[in-house]
Amino acid sequence: MxxxxxxxxxxxxxxxxxxxxxxxxxxxxxxxxxxxxxxxxxxxxxxxxxxxxxxxxxxxxxxxxxxxxxxxxxxxxxxxxxxxxxxxxxxxxxxxxxxxxxxxxxxxxxxxxxxxxxxxxxxxxxxxxxxxxxxxxxxxxxxxxxxxxxxxxxxxxxxxxxxxxxxxxxxxxxxxxxxxxxxxxxxxxxxxxxxxxxxxxxxxxxxxxxxxxxxxxxxxxxxxxxxxxxxxxxxxxxxxYSRFTNILTSSKNDIFMVWAPGYTIHHYNFILMYGQKLMDLIHDYSGVERPILNGPIHLIAVPSDRIDGYEVTSWNLLTNRAHRIAHQEEYTSIKQLETMTFELAQQFCRIWLGNPGEPQRTRWREEWFKEGVATYLAYYFLAQYNNGVSHINHRQPLGSYGLDMKFRAMAVDSHRFTPPLANFNTSLAAEIPVRYKELVTMKTASILWMMENWIGSEKFHNALVKYINSRRGKYISLQDFTEAMDRDTIECTHRFSNGSRLLARWPRRAAPPLVLLRVLRDRPLNAIQLTQRRFSFTADHRQNTDFLIPISYIVQNNEDCINCYQPRFTIGSQSYTFGENLNNGWIILNRNASGYYRVNYDETTWKLIAKTLEENHEAIDELNRAQIVNDVFALYVAGDISLPLAMEILNYLDKEHNAVVWKAAISGFDLLKTEENGCNMTRHLYKEWQEFMKRKIAPTYNKLSNSHDYNTRLSRSSVVNFACFLKYQPCIQNLKYMYEQYRRGNMRLDPDFREAIYYMLLQDNSYFGANRLNDFEEDDRRRAEHRLKEENRFIMKTPVGVPRPMPIIMSTTTESTTLIASPIMTHQAGSSSTLIPSLFIAVPPLLFALR
Missing domain, CATH: 2.60.40.1730 (tricorn interacting facor f3 domain)
Incomplete structure (x- = not known):
């Protein structure tokens, strides 16, 4: 012994x-x-x-x-x-x-x-x-x-x-x-x-x-x-320790087992097959015959509300609340399915990046950095999975997932007391406060996405997987990572700065930067001036910043565009001016919207962008439209652009039916509830925004598809939730009809609309019914209740204010004036408009979704 x-x-x-x-x-x-x-x-x-x-x-x-x-x-x-x-x-x-x-x-x-x-x-x-x-x-x-x-x-x-x-x-x-x-x-x-x-x-x-x-x-x-x-x-x-049973699958050298009570085990076939697909994607991505984990990965469905998500440090004994990993067609909503698939992908990526079960232990000096890399890879694999990609030769870009993680990061990162990532250098992943989890995971992942687009997707992924494979049994640090990326991605003829310089300053600075763009249009070759400062919702903390920001752009009339569709340049603490022949058109920064920064243009450029959006919004790529829409909300809340200009830019939204753009608009609208703001928000202003967005969401709501594919369901659920939140009457009436039919036993409640229905019931203090809610339903009820509480709390803390004077428009008809003042119009004045009846009790367009 x-x-x-x-x-x-x-x-x-x-x-x-x-x-x-x-x-x-x-x-x-x-x-x-x-x-x-x-x-x-x-x-x-x-x-x-x-x-x-x-x-x-x-x-x-x-x-x-x-x-x-x-x-x-x-x-x-x-x-x-x-x-x-x-x-x-x-x-x-x-x-x-x-x-x-x-x-x-x-x-x-x-x-x-x-x-x-x-x-x-x-x-x-x-x-x-x-x-x-x-x-x-x-x-x-x-x-x-x-x-x-x-x-x-x-x-x-x-x-x-x-x-x-x-x-x-x-x-x-x-x-x-x-x-x-x-x-x-x-x-x-x-x-x-x-x-x-x-x-x-x-x-x-x-x-x-x-x-x-x-x-x-x-x-x-x-x-x-x-x-x-x-x-x-x-x-x-x-x-x-329990009386559970299991189902299992394998992928190359890995075994994945799901444990649950025997009579419910069939509800976990989806997560089992999804886990196998994830392991296949990771093996294909890594390019080496190395198991993700030596020994089986156990996933246990615990029927308890004490558990909410995975423990970040677990590697072979994973526990999660049962309904967070179960898939029951009649109860699992599309948003719950999205959360389920992301969380398991994130946990598998944590395991692959380094775990105690490795023969040679890989350690990360900055665990927040590991969290960010795991989040970035989780979104990457989720993009491959949801687009049916089975091989790296057909790699699917992050796209909307990249935007989602960036907007979620910025919503946390823009507040004045949010710390920089480097503040967590010595923190264990398990010790990072809950309020900063999204900052650490989403901001780090967003910076990596920006780096990917700067270096080039193919080179970035090849260098990333090569680095991870080479560090097995060793330490991984942010500095070592960036130096390795330089060695594997920088060509001797490359004329731009390397990845380590690009990445070095971002973890040490808080808040996203705001790039200010001004175009001098008084010369044939227009001069474009760029400066940067810290983005802040208030006038405080707006000091100049020195981020090394990769600049990409597109122009409206690109016949003579010198730098379009190729790596551009970076800007630092000094102002930067370059020439471009815009031909009286606009210029839009942050092509593909991958840069972790917001942009504020001069008023002329904003109006040119607004004009294009109104006349032919598809002339601008969906990711850039989404970025513009989200930026406009943020800039208005910060007091950087006026209310008339913000609404002029967003006025085209009644023509917009793209799911990516509307998701950006919905997250942007949530920024209006920021307590510290530079726009002097009042209840009257907030009500005006609600009426404005109600008119904009109406055409999209009325054209919802009845398809049941994954992306359509996700988009439809978001639109219905938002329309309900805005109290759009056709939506409210449809939801009431659905719930009444459900109570009478004529049809079941569609899980994709359940959160919206619960929000409506809570808002009206309506009866929920005698039946006890199951875990899936209770999850949606809690989310609806939280959203209503946040809304009421914001209203109570916001001053009443006074209504803005309505604009006086000279017109030969009474109709045009009515169009401006009416709160239930689908369009604003000057466009083709139709009245929406205040009580629309007909069942379409949502009855199709009651499967």
């Missing part, structure tokens, strides 16, 4: 020498090397618990240590079982053996002699074993490890144990050194108790290590020994 301990310590010192040196903030003088846990669970309806024998192999980090401090919260410790073994000798003090601070969850073990500091060159025994026995009573409200109740096929109550140890909750599961920087090996032994009339029989025990062997003892308990785990942090430990 002692020789085994020395081998373990020697391997530990080799594997972790650099890691221990780097972590100067360790706050314990004792370091855990290995935990051994023998768990005997007893599940019953009245008092579920488990007994555990634990042995912790430790070394001392400092001389003179005579007290060991363990974290142990809500555990019933058998104090007579506490030992600290130095070989075969117990060195716990007899006069003062221990203290247990129940309130703070601290167990102090006092020693009769000081611990010997660890020295890898010493030949004497320097390892110690802390041993104790405890009992943990498990309830549904516990932290760390908790009880989950569900109904089986006979509607009988069943229970399971499952863990969620992020953040800092391992102490509720077992006594430990609860420092998120400590890594140790874990060795589990679990008893599956024999069938009897007292305890619920279970047959599923899963931990973070692979099963080694099973034996059966005299009472017919099944004893499962697991192989020692890799070195992991406490938040990577996992344990699950």
């Amino acid at each position: 002692i020789s085994r301990a020395f081998v373990l310590l020697f391997l530990f010192s080799l594997a972790n020498a650099s890691f221990v040196i780097e972590e100067e903030c360790l706050n314990y003088t004792v370091y855990p090397v290995q935990y051994e846990l023998t768990i005997i669970p007893y599940i019953t309806e009245f008092s579920p618990f488990f007994d555990c024998q634990i042995s912790i192999n430790v070394i001392a980090n400092a001389p003179g240590v005579r007290m060991i401090e363990l974290d142990a919260k809500d555990l019933e410790i058998n104090f007579s079982s506490i030992y600290v073994m130095k070989g075969n000798i117990d060195i716990v003090s007899r006069s003062r053996p221990y203290e247990y601070d129940v309130k703070n969850g601290k167990l102090y073990i006092y020693l009769a002699e000081p611990l010997i500091p660890y020295n890898k060159n010493s030949k004497i025994n320097q390892s110690y074993h802390i041993k104790l026995v405890y009992r943990k009573k498990v309830t549904e409200k516990d932290e760390g490890i908790f009880l989950v109740k569900y109904l089986d096929e006979n509607q009988q109550s069943k229970y399971l144990f499952t863990t969620r140890l992020t953040p800092n909750k391992a102490k509720y599961f077992f006594p430990c050194f609860d420092n998120p920087r400590f890594e140790a090996v874990f060795k589990f032994r679990v008893y599956v108790v024999a069938k009897n009339n007292v305890w619920q029989y279970t047959n599923t025990s899963i931990v973070i290590a692979n099963e080694h062997r099973k034996v059966v003892n005299v009472p017919k308990d099944v004893i499962i020994d697991y192989s020692p785990s890799p070195q992991v942090t406490l938040n990577q430990v996992g344990f699950h």
Whole structure:
């Protein structure tokens, strides 16, 4: 046993020498090397618990240590079982053996002699074993490890144990050194108790290590020994104990297993097949015969609202709330399906980028950077999956997914107190606050998308996968990544700056930049002036910035365009001027909308863009139209453009039926509720915007397709939600008709419209019906309730203001004046307009969707 301990310590010192040196903030003088846990669970309806024998192999980090401090919260410790073994000798003090601070969850073990500091060159025994026995009573409200109740096929109550140890909750599961920087090996032994009339029989025990062997003892308990785990942090430990069954699939060397109650297992066929497709895409992308994970990936459907999404550090024991991974045609909405597929893609990418189960461990010095790369790749694989791409030779660009992650990032990043990404350099992924999760994931992914478009998609992806494959078993850092990208993507004839310079400043600066474009049109070769400053919703914090911004552009009349459709140039802290013959047309920056910045043009250019959008909006690419629409909302809220100019640019939206553009418009409209703004928002102004957008959404709503393909369903759901939010009466009447038919039992409720219906019911304080909502329905109800609360909170905090004076238009007819003032017109004055009746009770256009 002692020789085994020395081998373990020697391997530990080799594997972790650099890691221990780097972590100067360790706050314990004792370091855990290995935990051994023998768990005997007893599940019953009245008092579920488990007994555990634990042995912790430790070394001392400092001389003179005579007290060991363990974290142990809500555990019933058998104090007579506490030992600290130095070989075969117990060195716990007899006069003062221990203290247990129940309130703070601290167990102090006092020693009769000081611990010997660890020295890898010493030949004497320097390892110690802390041993104790405890009992943990498990309830549904516990932290760390908790009880989950569900109904089986006979509607009988069943229970399971499952863990969620992020953040800092391992102490509720077992006594430990609860420092998120400590890594140790874990060795589990679990008893599956024999069938009897007292305890619920279970047959599923899963931990973070692979099963080694099973034996059966005299009472017919099944004893499962697991192989020692890799070195992991406490938040990577996992344990699950239930009576579940599984389905599995494989892809090359990978096995993917989904666990759920037996009678529901067919609901998880979709996520199983999707997981297999994801693994195929990752294998094809990586180009090497290397498994994503050594051993199976277990995905467990936990029927509990305590779980919402994956733990970012999990790699082989993934848990998620059951309805977040189940697919039931009659209940799963298209938005829930979109969330489901993205979350699993993101988690698989985290695993592929580096996990403790690798033969050679890959570590990321900046875990926020790993989160961003995983998010970028998740969207990349999702774009391939939803477009049916099966090989990298037919690579599908990010497109609308790139815009989505950029707008989500900017919505968080534009607020004054949002920190730069580099502030998280030393943060573990599990420690990043929830309010900054989207900043870290979406902003980093957006910057990578900008870099991809700057370098070129083919070169970028080839260099990225080459770099990841080359760093197996090594450290990955942002600096090393950018230098490697330079080596693999920069050609000697390339006349533009390299990727490392491009990327270097973005993590150190907060907020997206705003590029100001002015065109001097008083000369044949027009001069275009570019400057940059920080984008801010208020007049504060608008200082000049020094981002290295890649500039791409398109021009309206491109016959003589010098730099169109090729890599352009970058701008920095200094203003930049270049010449271009615009031929009295517009110029639009940020071609393909991949740059992480907003643009404000001079008024003449804005009006030229507005004119083209009104006359022939498809002359501008959909991604650029989406960027323009979203920018206009943001610039108006910031007070950078006037209300008449903003509405003039957006006036064309009644002709716009593109899903990508409307998604950008909807996210842009949400910016109007920004509390700190430069537009002096009032309730009257907000109401005017609502009426304006109500007129613009009407034609798109009335032309909704009845197709059931993925993208159409997603677009249709967003439009209906937005129309309902704006209180567009034809939409409201259709939703009321659907819900009434559903209550009468004539038709089921279409899940794609469920959130809109719940929002309508909550807004009217209407009756939800006697039937209890299932998890899918409850998820939509919570989202609708949150949106209504946010809307009401915004209204209450916003001053009333006064109505704007209506413009006076001289006209020979009464009709044109009426068109301006009416709140229910489909178009504004000066265009072909038709009145929409205030009560449109007819069933079309949404009845087609009631499948």
